Amino acid sequence: MKDNELIEILKEFDEKKVEQLNDNARNLFNAIMDIANQRDRLLEEKQELIDYLKEKINNFKLKGCNYEKTYICGKITAYEEILSKIEKSDK
Numbered sequence: 001m002k003d004n005e006l007i008e009i010l011k012e013f014d015e016k017k018v019e020q021l022n023d024n025a026r027n028l029f030n031a032i033m034d035i036a037n038q039r040d041r042l043l044e045e046k047q048e049l050i051d052y053l054k055e056k057i058n059n060f061k062l063k064g065c066n067y068e069k070t071y072i073c074g075k076i077t078a079y080e081e082i083l084s085k086i087e088k089s090d091k
Contacts, residue, residue, distance in 0.1 A: 046086065053083045 009025040018029055060076045 050083065050086060053079050053086075057083070 005024070006028075009028055012021055012025045013029065016025075018026065021029060057076055057079045060079070
């Protein structure tokens, strides 16, 4: 699609309801909405993962590093590293 075609389609977004768009504009609109929906789903899943990791870290910390010291401290460190990488991906 050429730049000038894209500009015309985007102008149509401003001027018309979705039902009134021509086929090219409607297809582009639908593609944008699909991408937005996928992004929203992935962000929800990411937040669920962050919440899960934080809960696991807190649960391991409540048990303390004295209980099966190596295993629990190793899990805490691993979960914290994963959590840190996920949270950094926002920046």
